[in-house]
Amino acid sequence: MEPDIVKDIFLQPGGLYWGENGTRIRTLLGSCVAICLWHPYYRVGGMAHIMLPKRPSSVPDPHNKYADDAIETFLEKFSLLGERPGRFVCKIFGGASMFSPDEENLEEVRKIVEIGDKNVEAVQTLIKKANITLSAANTGGSSHRKIYFSLWDGEVYMENPKNS
Structure with a gap:
């Protein structure tokens, strides 16, 4: 049942939000992937709006737009709660191919089209490695x-x- 007062958060590309009961996180996805994590006992969780599968070695500072950095941020949140990753419900969405290649720009568009698949693959690999069970995906x-994710x-x- 929806609470009387809802804190509504719109998550921009590359963003990550962690909150508690009474919060709804929403975002709009194309080739990006949203990771939604929720703890049923504590009623806390968060969403990351992943733009790219992995932080390049040329980028020194972590940023949650990269799948590997976002998963690390979530693992830190779990640790602060004293909880294991496997106790969280995990759902992922997105990774669409948003462009249709034509003969003129086939190679250029192919690289863009594949980013959705690469994002999905990276997120699935990272959550499995972190012992997070994927309960739903689209x-x-x-x-x-x-995407509208309610933390209550x-x-x-x-x-x-x-x-x-």
Whole structure:
């Protein structure tokens, strides 16, 4: 049941938000991937809006737009709670191929198209390595998604116009 007062957070690309009961996190995805993590006992969790699979070695400082850095941030949050990663519910969304290649720009667009798949693959690999169990996923396709994640019950509502 939705609380009387809801703190509504819109997560920008590359953002990460960690909050508690009474919060709804929402975002809009294309080739990016949203990781939604929620603890059913504490009713806390967060979302990361992943833009790229891995931080390049030329970038010295961590940033949550990279899958590897976002997962590390979440692991730190789990540790502060004194909880194991496997006790969190994990759901991922996004990773769409947003561009259709044509003969003129086939190679350029192919690199862009593959980023959604690479983001999904990186996130799945990293959460498995961190012993986080993936409980739901809606990835791939060719359309954007709107994601609404409520921290009072861990539910995720997704709008996807091409799959409606």
